[in-house]
Amino acid sequence: xxxxxxxxxxxxxxxxxxxxxxxxxxxxxxxxxxxxxxxxxxxxxxxxxxxxxxxxxxxxxxxxxxxxxxxxxxxxxxxxxxxxxxxxxxxxxxxxxxxxxxxxxxxxxxxxxxxxxxxxxxxxxxxxxxxxxxxxxxxxxxxxxxxxxxxxxxxxxxxxxxxxxxxxxxxxxxxxxxxxxxxxxxxxxxxxxxxxxxxxxxxxxxxxxxxxxxxxxxxxxxxxxxxxxxxxxxxxxxxxxxxxxxxxxxxxxxxxxxxxxxxxxxxxxxxxxxxxxxxxxxxxxxxxxxxxxxxxxxxxxxxxxxxxxxxxxxxxxxxxx
Amino acid sequence: xxxxxxxxxxxxxxxxxxxxxxxxxxxxxxxxxxxxxxxxxxxxxxxxxxxxxxxxxxxxxxxxxxxxxxxxxxxxxxxxxxxxxxxxxxxxxxxxxxxxxxxxxxxxxxxxxxxxxxxxxxxxxxxxxxxxxxxxxxxxxxxxxxxxxxxxxxxxxxxxxxxxxxxxxxxxxxxxxxxxxxxxxxxxxxxxxxxxxxxxxxxxxxxxxxxxxxxxxxxxxxxxxxxxxxxxxxxxxxxxxxxxxxxxxxxxxxxxxxxxxxxxxxxxxxxxxxxxxxxxxxxxxx
Numbered sequence: 197x198x199x200x201x202x203x204x205x206x207x208x209x210x211x212x213x214x215x216x217x218x219x220x221x222x223x224x225x226x227x228x229x230x231x232x233x234x235x236x237x238x239x240x241x242x243x244x245x246x247x248x249x250x251x252x253x254x255x256x257x258x259x260x261x262x263x264x265x266x267x268x269x270x271x272x273x274x275x276x277x278x279x280x281x282x283x284x285x286x287x288x289x290x291x292x293x294x295x296x297x298x299x300x301x302x303x304x305x306x307x308x309x310x311x312x313x314x315x316x317x318x319x320x321x322x323x324x325x326x327x328x329x330x331x332x333x334x335x336x337x338x339x340x341x342x343x344x345x346x347x348x349x350x351x352x353x354x355x356x357x358x359x360x361x362x363x364x365x366x367x368x369x370x371x372x373x374x375x376x377x378x379x380x381x382x383x384x385x386x387x388x389x390x391x392x393x394x395x396x397x398x399x400x401x402x403x404x405x406x407x408x409x410x411x412x413x414x415x416x417x418x419x420x421x422x423x424x425x426x427x428x429x430x431x432x433x434x435x436x437x438x439x440x441x442x443x444x445x446x447x448x449x450x451x452x453x454x455x456x457x458x459x460x461x462x463x464x465x466x467x468x469x470x471x472x473x474x475x476x477x478x479x480x481x482x483x484x485x486x487x488x489x490x491x492x493x494x495x496x497x498x499x500x501x502x503x504x505x506x507x508x509x510x511x512x513x514x515x516x517x
Numbered sequence: 518x519x520x521x522x523x524x525x526x527x528x529x530x531x532x533x534x535x536x537x538x539x540x541x542x543x544x545x546x547x548x549x550x551x552x553x554x555x556x557x558x559x560x561x562x563x564x565x566x567x568x569x570x571x572x573x574x575x576x577x578x579x580x581x582x583x584x585x586x587x588x589x590x591x592x593x594x595x596x597x598x599x600x601x602x603x604x605x606x607x608x609x610x611x612x613x614x615x616x617x618x619x620x621x622x623x624x625x626x627x628x629x630x631x632x633x634x635x636x637x638x639x640x641x642x643x644x645x646x647x648x649x650x651x652x653x654x655x656x657x658x659x660x661x662x663x664x665x666x667x668x669x670x671x672x673x674x675x676x677x678x679x680x681x682x683x684x685x686x687x688x689x690x691x692x693x694x695x696x697x698x699x700x701x702x703x704x705x706x707x708x709x710x711x712x713x714x715x716x717x718x719x720x721x722x723x724x725x726x727x728x729x730x731x732x733x734x735x736x737x738x739x740x741x742x743x744x745x746x747x748x749x750x751x752x753x754x755x756x757x758x759x760x761x762x763x764x765x766x767x768x769x770x771x772x773x774x775x776x777x778x779x780x781x782x783x784x785x786x787x788x789x790x791x792x793x794x795x796x797x798x799x800x801x802x803x
Contacts, residue, residue: 302793302794305793305797309797311553311614312789315741316786316789317604323780323782378673479530481631484733487625487629488627492623493619494623495620498612498615502608
């Protein structure tokens with residue numbers, strides 16, 4: 197056991213060192229951009245996994261939280277000159293509050309009823325933001341240029357600071373997920389996932405734990421949204437609230453392996469570069485080939501790798517022993 | 518004002534009948550297999566394009582190509598069930614949810630690849646124009662489509678209640694294990710239901726193509742609306758889907774009329790949330 201733990205920690209250490217030195221070696225900004233997106237999607241997939249993989253609530257509406265995070269910090273910055281770091285926390289809190297407000301009435305929904313409820317929720321939020329004059333409606337929001345620097349959460353000369361910030365966010369999300377999975381709460385989540393009714397009979401406050409899972413997940417997703425707004429400096433409902441973003445998160449988690457800590461990271465590592473590069477290589481003519489391949493892969497993965505790559509390899513490892 | 522309101526009610530009914538037909542196919546699949554078909558709207562799109570190409574290439578009016586659309590979609594449904602959906606039936610629920618999502622993205626982008634994302638319209642269908650009934654305008658293609666929807670729904674209803682195969686489908690819907698014990702080949706029932714569900718949107722697509730824009734992403738919205746209708750009507754209930762389709766059509770147009778048309782689909786999605794919250798079994802579910 198001790199041996200396994202040290203082995204795991206050394207793997208994590210190596211991965212971390214590689215991640216830290218990567219942008220110093222590979223200075224191509226296009227590649228750095230893809231890695232930044234990888235970290236961002238991995239972070240959101242880890243957040244999805246807390247409610248989807250552990251607590252069994254398959255959300256297809258995470259784009260709403262992503263958008264709420266992006267919009268809250270941007271709006272506060274534009275209208276009240278609130279520092280983006282504080283705006284990010286505010287965005288997380290707003291998203292967690294909205295998540296609780298929508299999660300409470302949905303607390304008895306299971307399986308695909310819950311999944312479709314989250315789609316409906318995501319679409320409603322997108323339609324509202326598309327028509328909400330105060331936050332720019334369909335035109336979106338352009339962020340003002342600040343001086344730049346860590347305090348402003350805005351960097352003009354290099355992608356490196358964004359790279360390290362989002363890497364730090366990903367690590368925070370992973371630590372949160374690790375702490376949950378090893379705590380009593382994590383076992384409650386799994387019990388609820390296995391069977392709502394049995395969990396209830398065992399005296400677990402199902403509604404309460406489901407709400408906690410949703411709120412933590414929404415908070416982390418909104419943080420990624422604020423990061424994204426600071427990174428691209430322009431947001432509109434069509435770029436931050438699309439159902440496609442929510443679907444991608446589900447897919448990443450499933451491909452990597454839902455319900456494991458590193459699964460979503462593995463999934464993002466495969467899928468984000470793949471979708472970025474197919475988009476760059478094949479998507480430029482608007483022929484739909486990139487999305488065609490993407491759709492085909494989703495179908496194949498669900499048919500042949502429904503438990504994800506991580507589950508596949510850990511099973512292989514067990515069998516080898 | 519009352520005339521305008523009458524007009525909105527008529528519009529709501531006309532779109533509602535179309536929604537009903539689309540949702541009946543979805544609820545059949547959902548009820549029998551407990552599988553959500555996210556590609557349902559894309560099946561509709563395939564039906565619309567089939568109708569469009571039969572018209573453009575061979576000059577066959579949509580009204581006459583509907584049987585071809587129906588048959589084609591039926592076969593497509595059977596094949597998709599046989600080679601894709603049946604493979605995930607025993608898998609984890611997440612895979613069941615995601616597989617038809619992938620299918621949806623694949624089918625709609627296949628259409629983009631072959632036919633570009635452009636919007637098309639059937640230039641001169643046999644049915645066109647409007648009737649003016651006391652100041653209320655009644656679109657002729659929409660009216661014929663509504664009649665088609667009523668006739669088809671009635672036909673499906675009678676098929677399920679009166680024929681042996683239909684009864685087997687209903688039995689499977691109620692209790693799969695018991696149906697299996699009674700000697701019903703549930704695997705065959707599954708593929709048949711999937712085929713019929715797809716065939717029904719083939720009919721809907723044929724009618725819809727006489728008056729609606731045809732483009733690769735057209736199914737997305739219709740598919741999502743159908744979820745709200747199925748929830749409201751009760752999962753698996755044909756009668757429920759029919760009534761709920763009409764209700765949703767009315768709510769959507771009247772909501773747009775009294776509030777703001779920009780929010781009409783938000784109101785439709787609210788219906789889903791409110792239904793599953795207050796009455797999860799829907800209007801006619803048990």
